[in-house]
Amino acid sequence: MMSPLHVVQLTDMHLFADERRQLLGLPTQESFQTIVRQVAQLQPQPDLLLLTGDLSQDGKPESYALLQSMLAPLGIPTYWLPGNHDRLPEMEQVLTKGLMSAQKSFRAGGWHFLLLNSQVTGCVHGHLSATSLEWLDEQLETVGAVPTLIGLHHPPFVVGSDWLDSSTLRNPEALFAVLDRHPQVKLVLFGHIHQDYSQARHGVQYLGTPSTCIQFEPGSADFALDEEKPGFRILHLYDDADWWTTVKRSSYVPQLDLAATGY
Numbered sequence: 122m123m124s125p126l127h128v129v130q131l132t133d134m135h136l137f138a139d140e141r142r143q144l145l146g147l148p149t150q151e152s153f154q155t156i157v158r159q160v161a162q163l164q165p166q167p168d169l170l171l172l173t174g175d176l177s178q179d180g181k182p183e184s185y186a187l188l189q190s191m192l193a194p195l196g197i198p199t200y201w202l203p204g205n206h207d208r209l210p211e212m213e214q215v216l217t218k219g220l221m222s223a224q225k226s227f228r229a230g231g232w233h234f235l236l237l238n239s240q241v242t243g244c245v246h247g248h249l250s251a252t253s254l255e256w257l258d259e260q261l262e263t264v265g266a267v268p269t270l271i272g273l274h275h276p277p278f279v280v281g282s283d284w285l286d287s288s289t290l291r292n293p294e295a296l297f298a299v300l301d302r303h304p305q306v307k308l309v310l311f312g313h314i315h316q317d318y319s320q321a322r323h324g325v326q327y328l329g330t331p332s333t334c335i336q337f338e339p340g341s342a343d344f345a346l347d348e349e350k351p352g353f354r355i356l357h358l359y360d361d362a363d364w365w366t367t368v369k370r371s372s373y374v375p376q377l378d379l380a381a382t383g384y
């Protein structure tokens with residue numbers, strides 16, 4: 122079998138303009154730097170990086186410039202989409218230089234990639250607009266029989282955690298209706314839930330990925346941090362639509378405010 126395309130998903134970095142700032146006790150820049158070092162040591166090196174939202178906690182241009190400067194030494198083409206904490210104008214202003222691309226529909230290896238914006242300004246939950254859904258449908262029509270990966274920030278499923286389940290994608294059925302018309306879609310990747318998650322539906326695998334900073338405790342009804350390490354996802358995508366994935370955890374030991382009830 123031909124060599125697959127190697128993809129790394131990095132999500133929910135929650136970087137601040139001020140690199141020393143912490144999220145519930147964890148300095149998000151330091152935690153992300155440990156992950157970037159781990160990615161630099163991967164063999165083979167990833168062919169591309171996918172950043173699936175909440176790249177910044179404060180949405181400031183400096184936080185995106187920090188992200189850009191941390192990833193630049195890797196020399197890997199990088200694509201991104203916004204999460205609920207991000208500010209799209211600032212992202213479009215900063216994350217378009219060098220190997221950082223704002224493209225939302227592109228081909229790499231034998232796969233096609235489509236990245237969606239599920240952000241609702243001022244809200245924590247997600248929603249896909251009629252315009253986004255129409256764009257997705259048209260793109261999938263044009264792409265045809267090429268194995269396709271979709272990215273968005275919010276999970277189109279509840280994950281069994283009451284507090285998080287109030288902020289998942291509000292219109293998953295509208296997304297499923299489009300995907301059901303296009304059997305070339307094989308994978309849907311998201312972030313937001315700060316935990317490893319996998320769910321199959323109609324021949325599509327839906328994968329949630331740990332944050333590069335704090336982790337949420339799976340199954341907790343109320344907000345609760347998990348002592349699990351920061352992480353990221355590796356995907357190997359084969360031309361014949363086969364794929365393989367694994368989650369890697371960092372060696373970083375977070376100093377967490379475990380009594381926190383939110384942020």
Ligand SMILES: Nc1ncnc2c1ncn2[C@@H]1O[C@@H]2COP(=O)(O)O[C@H]2[C@H]1O
Pocket residue numbers: 133175205206245284288313314344382383384
């Ligand atoms: N105690 C809480 N209850 C509900 N939502 C919360 C709580 N604490 C934080 N949040 C929000 O829920 C979001 C889930 O992941 P985010 O990283 O998007 O950021 C989180 C906050 O915006």
